[in-house]
Amino acid sequence: MNLRSLTTLAAALLLAACATQPPPSAEKRYSAAELLALKPADFSWPATSTDGERALRETALADIRARIALPPGPARDAALPRLFDLVAQYNAEIATARPLLLQALPTLGQRDAETQRALLTAAHTLYAADAAPLVWPLLPQLTTSKPFAIAAYTLLQADGAAADRLRLLVPQQFPNWADDARLTALMLRLRPSAAAQPPLAELLAAPLRPGFPVIVSLQRPGRQQMGLALVRDAGGRFVRDGAGQLFTSPQLALARTGLPGTITNGNTPQGLFTIVGAGTATNPNIGPTPYLHSKLPVEATVAEFEHVPAPGAADWNEALYDTYLPPGWRAWAPIKEAFLAGRAGRDELLVHGTTINPAYYAGTSHFPGTPQQGCMISNEDWDPATGGLVASRQLTLAQTYAAAGARPDLAGYLIVVEVPGEGAVTPAEALALVTAAGR
Template identity: 65%
Template structure:
């Protein structure tokens, strides 16, 4: 048992997995960047040992040893404590999937007697790992889930497996089990999911929304379900969309899918749709993000109105739904799609960054979002690391950082980010994005 404990500790130290800047020991001071500093960066400035062939192999072997050690634990409190870490590592590396599913099937019938955090972790793993399996156990489990977060995750599992049966049953159950559901952001978002959404207003209204003049705006356009690469484009501080030196619209692939695949109001779910504030750039201490600076974005509620609106003297002291809606284009106010960021902020989501990745796309070969590397709900652009040295060779994320810095008129990099979904199949293409911008008259 001591050997298992040592393996668990070793792998935990090597494989931090959150999509926020975690703090290993010892922790370097986080570097914050100005626009000028971002513009000066080059790929050769960055090296990451874990992306070299030897470093990646060591991490993978440690992760596999850790996974197998956790799988080998007998049923009991020690295994219960080890399971959330097991599910996270399995989803990162796609290792021992069958054994993990078998263990998950053993655990799921016991959830009614578990605490809310264990319920959340197990149901999140089920949502990610049991994509095509029937879930007859969900409906009888729902009355045993008094906390709204695990209840919502179980509901999304049921909706995915049996939408025709689940939707009417959930519309009836939620008000019965949660009489104050309108005050719970997760349940509000879930109830919206149970009704036919209104037609999408014109995309051009979002692309041309003025927000605060003189600040840059990122647009991350994604597919519903997030199982394909989206695309990010940029409107400069002058109100014009950024173009490359040859006159083409600047846009590049970006993934907004989390490992869990859950909606944006759920912890570690997909990046929520809606409006974010960009409040600077920094260097993460999370090894899965790596050393290339991230753009720091904040949701409503996570940031106060004054911070979100970059010191606007007219910003009220507290958030309300009316304040958030007032920031949306008039035709989109009240539409559930762009309200997701508001609900996510109320639900406590935070630290959703725009960043690169040190993870190997080969671990996700064959997936429809390949070469993306999903993490825990951030917006991720690919990077190419030299397998011999761990040196950064090229980075779409660094390209985005530099384009954003060049398009800004403020050294503090203040700006905004829209995340929105558009119907369609497959990755969002450069031609589609160009057509939308042209239709918006930009």
């Protein structure tokens, strides 16, 4: 079966699996009142049913195998980026696909930057140790910053000792590296500061902009463990339930690629985002549960970030970003990753749910989290018989945020910050931080 026939089959199976609820053709936006009125029973996604998921998985596996079976040539070259996306998502045929990636790497110097990005991302995600000997001689041929940075992170993943060599190479190959957000972030990784992280309690108590609710996403360095989302209300207090227990909700800020936040499809960057509303996505991996629309600096204009109707507001700069941070955090480079990510052109990093089966990631340290492309993801439980939504930590988080802000437009902020430690972030850790912040 050729790829055209397979694509037709995939579309037919997708429609069959989702016949009662195809992906929406346009996003629906929600007011706070509309969001608060929703309940899990309002949503279904038949592709999450046992039969629907099986159809999609079988189609994906057939697609993977058809791409692997293509003979060498332009058709196979064109098929590789999608092949490795599917291999990573379904954790399938990883060993079988490896030779195709290793054969392609030495040719990347003659490929366009987007193909370089896609295949180097596959190397980082799936085959770093095997790819590293082929990536070193490729580096001088990578003349744009994004593929070069991905290649460098792949080498670091394979061998941490590569940092010294890379630290010398970056300014040689890119004399103006300090003007490039991706290379700035890379050099920060290659020249880590010995300074200790400022007190987290100070950040959790920071006003940002008074009168707006805030989601605080506490994550582990490396993002290989589940984090926790907290909600601070418009008055600056963290939300608790009727029994006085701190509201916490498991959340994953890991991308499938594991790349840093300044790279396309990398992890959620640390730092400050603005929230500008809620909507229903057209992405079938996100599903129908409303997401919170978070935006990075630069992706959001200054006026949008500030939630003020001021079209003539100033352009973005680091000094403006710093005004949101408490004084003790303004020199802490890792918290500026969100600003660098916005400068690097990242966007659409949403707070959303998931229709991906956690079973694909059984045995991983982040299970039952389902990493995607760099967003902040909350698990959801879908009825295997009907595809109806049974329980949604995403809906609970979004509604808790909406109630805490009491703003019809759902305007507010999001902080993503890493918490040193091992294992999943626990409610007890979160409570200790909130208590220390006096909030």
